[in-house]
Amino acid sequence: SYELTQPPSVSVSPGQTASITCSGDKLGDKYACWYQQKPGQSPVLVIYQDSKRPSGIPERFSGSNSGNTATLTISGTQAMDEADYYCQAWDSSSFVFGTGTKVTVL
Amino acid sequence: QVQLVQSGAEVKKPGASVKVSCKASGYTFTSYGISWVRQAPGQGLEWMGWISAYNGNTNYAQKLQGRVTMTTDTSTSTAYMELRSLRSDDTAVYYCARDSGGAWDNWGQGTLVTVSS
Secondary structure (H helix, E strand, O other): OOOEEEOOOEEEEOOEEEEEEEOOOOOHHOOEEEEOOOOOOOEEEEEEEOEEEOOOOOOOOEEEEEEOOOEEEEEEOOOOHHHEEEEEEEEOOEEEEEOEEEEOOO | EEEEEEEEEEOOOOOOOEEHHHHHHEOOHHHOEEEEEEEOOOOOOOOEEEOOOOOOOOOOHHOOOOEEEEEEOOOOOOEEEOOOOOOHHHHHEEEEEEOOOOOEEEEEEOOOEEEEE
């Protein structure tokens, strides 16, 4: 079965840039989405179709996808961005989530 | 505004079944699919399956084939997910989400299902 691998944790200082990777075989040939989940809350879509932002998502969130890696970048990270982040893609008639990354804003 | 409101928490014994509802409002129900996702305590997200609210077509995760059934009632704009033969490792928060072309842009508040003897 298809697997998407993310780093378990990423730490970033306020105002700096956080990059979260998502690795999977030929992931660049598929569309990747990214979800933010804060403790006790439902996930929120922050990036779809590799790099598009839903309405209401701040411009500091951006995405890219090429080769075997999709990347979520948070520029000018704020304390409110501290959360778990999951990538997601579609493969062989099944949706797959990444393993999740906890972003800590120090 | 788009809202997905799920039914309340459930406690079930092993071997029992659970049926979770997800009532949609604020959009044309039949124009989108609904996916179901679950999250065990302290764990990541797991996709369970998808149903078209337009024609009822379904696509279930291989892991749950034979134990899960997803349905919709277009007269009430409600989606349902039934899971049978519950085990302790089915204890999780279950979410419904509106599928907008493979991206889930609106989520329900989640339903905690606890399986315990």
